[in-house]
Amino acid sequence: MSPNADVIDINPVRSQRVLMLSWEYPPVLVGGLGRHVHALSVALAAAGHEVTVVTRHADGAPLEEHVDGVRVLRAAEDPVTFPLATNSLLAWTMAFNHTLTRAALRAADTGDYDVVHAHDWLVAHTAITLAEYLHLPLVTTMHATEAGRHQGWLPAEMNRTIHGVEHWLSSASTRLIACSGYMREQVTTLFGLPADQVDVVANGVDDRAWRARPRAVASARARFAGDGPLVGYAGRLVYEKGVQHLVDAVPQLRARHPGLRVLIAGDGPYRGELEERTRQLGLDGTVRFAGFLDNTQLPAVLGATDATVVPSLYEPFGMVALEAAAAGAPLAVARTGGLAEIVEPGVTGVTFPHSDPSALAGAVGQLIGNEVFARRVARQARSMVGQRYGWATIAARTAETYATARREHAPAQSRRATVGVPAPRQPIAIPDGNLLTVGAAC
Numbered sequence: 087m088s089p090n091a092d093v094i095d096i097n098p099v100r101s102q103r104v105l106m107l108s109w110e111y112p113p114v115l116v117g118g119l120g121r122h123v124h125a126l127s128v129a130l131a132a133a134g135h136e137v138t139v140v141t142r143h144a145d146g147a148p149l150e151e152h153v154d155g156v157r158v159l160r161a162a163e164d165p166v167t168f169p170l171a172t173n174s175l176l177a178w179t180m181a182f183n184h185t186l187t188r189a190a191l192r193a194a195d196t197g198d199y200d201v202v203h204a205h206d207w208l209v210a211h212t213a214i215t216l217a218e219y220l221h222l223p224l225v226t227t228m229h230a231t232e233a234g235r236h237q238g239w240l241p242a243e244m245n246r247t248i249h250g251v252e253h254w255l256s257s258a259s260t261r262l263i264a265c266s267g268y269m270r271e272q273v274t275t276l277f278g279l280p281a282d283q284v285d286v287v288a289n290g291v292d293d294r295a296w297r298a299r300p301r302a303v304a305s306a307r308a309r310f311a312g313d314g315p316l317v318g319y320a321g322r323l324v325y326e327k328g329v330q331h332l333v334d335a336v337p338q339l340r341a342r343h344p345g346l347r348v349l350i351a352g353d354g355p356y357r358g359e360l361e362e363r364t365r366q367l368g369l370d371g372t373v374r375f376a377g378f379l380d381n382t383q384l385p386a387v388l389g390a391t392d393a394t395v396v397p398s399l400y401e402p403f404g405m406v407a408l409e410a411a412a413a414g415a416p417l418a419v420a421r422t423g424g425l426a427e428i429v430e431p432g433v434t435g436v437t438f439p440h441s442d443p444s445a446l447a448g449a450v451g452q453l454i455g456n457e458v459f460a461r462r463v464a465r466q467a468r469s470m471v472g473q474r475y476g477w478a479t480i481a482a483r484t485a486e487t488y489a490t491a492r493r494e495h496a497p498a499q500s501r502r503a504t505v506g507v508p509a510p511r512q513p514i515a516i517p518d519g520n521l522l523t524v525g526a527a528c
Contacts, residue, residue, distance in 0.1 A: 102492075103138075106127060107202070107213050108120065108209065109206070111123055114141070122290075122405075123205055125290060126481060136157075138157040138197060139156055157197075159192065161186045162185065174244075176248075182208070187212045187216070200222070200488065203488070205227050206229050207252045210252075214258045223491035225259060226256065227263040227265075230402045231252055231272060234400050261494070263284070263287045264286055264287075265289050265403040266286060266402060270284045270286050290479070293412040296412035298385040298413060306387045310390065312346070315346055316348075316390060318387065319332055319397070320351040323353055324354045331442065331446055332348070332397045334443035335446040336348055336369050338444065338447040339447050339454075342447075343455070349374050349376055350373065350374065351377070351379045352377075352379075353377050385409075392454045394417060399440050403423070411434070411471045412468060416461070417436070418435060418449045418452075419437055422440045434463055434466050434467035435463050436453060
């Protein structure tokens with residue numbers, strides 16, 4: 087493939103050829119990243135862009151297919167010809183990037199591209215290699231950061247290595263995409279990037295897909311609610327999601343609202359501790375752990391709640407808040423990260439300081455104690471989702487970032503030098519006021 091010209095004069099709305107890299111893509115769906123990449127790719131294709139996604143293989147999935155207007159290439163795992171009998175995420179990531187790079191090079195052999203788009207650190211080695219080899223601008227979406235996930239601490243070698251790869255990938259990218267103003271501030275602080283190199287492009291949601299039929303909502307309510315209000319949570323059961331503070335708020339809520347039921351939908355490594363805490367507080371008849379619910383079940387469940395709580399300590403964006411709003415649920419969210427940019431207190435929901443069970447109970451009480459208010463903010467939140475977060479809008483903004491990256495890209499310059507990142511020995515300041523000491527990596 088011939089290198090792009092040094093200066094490209096393009097209209098941002100013209101068709102662009104995108105080579106997208108992600109470790110998740112249907113049918114591999116581990117978290118929200120895979121759903122995001124799929125919906126974005128389909129929306130870009132619908133807008134007239136040519137999109138190729140190179141991703142991880144799954145048993146039974148074809149190695150190559152065209153689906154929903156998107157060309158999908160899947161990188162099969164290599165046969166184990168050397169010892170890889172380890173649970174190390176870093177070892178797995180390196181092996182995965184070897185196969186991903188070869189699959190991406192096959193894509194390059196059979197098509198021309200204008201931009202490489204990487205999603206998170208797990209595809210960093212392939213993304214940087216490919217952008218260098220093809221002389222293309224690299225756009226990276228940072229969905230979260232390792233420092234942010236750990237409230238600024240990088241306690242182990244793996245955490246410090248992931249942070250270093252994130253720093254390298256950010257510095258090697260022509261432009262970055264952050265899902266919120268909070269995340270833009272975080273990546274510019276952590277990685278020393280100029281703010282004008284980072285575009286804020288929110289995550290999108292298909293609001294129609296989250297509107298369950300009234301009969302399904304009534305069925306979910308009959309299944310999970312009692313004689314009183316139903317409070318819901320949906321998401322991974324990990325410490326940073328703050329579910330422990332919801333559990334700790336239940337005694338106060340139950341005392342004020344007889345017949346209360348709390349439904350926790352999701353799974354994760356923290357589930358055992360949460361269930362034990364529920365037993366200690368005598369909440370077995372009030373709190374129910376439903377396990378993982380897929381997207382065919384969750385809209386009706388969220389729509390059946392009198393309040394859906396998002397109690398996260400760290401939330402780069404807050405996708406579940408949009409999904410719950412689209413389902414018609416009144417929102418009570420922690421005033422942190424991207425959540426604070428989605429929910430306007432008293433207008434599209436209520437907010438509370440994270441890690442404060444009493445404040446959480448007070449916020450939820452505003453919703454379940456005043457049905458008229460709850461329904462009003464739920465209607466306004468649903469309308470807001472449709473207007474601001476539709477995938478066609480998100481795809482158009484992403485395409486503008488591609489066009490800007492192409493204009494800024496200078497193939498003659500060496501923009502891909504490895505950035506040495508010293509392992510931080512101290513906590514790293516992240517923009518939420520959690521920690522104030524800046525580590526050596528910044």
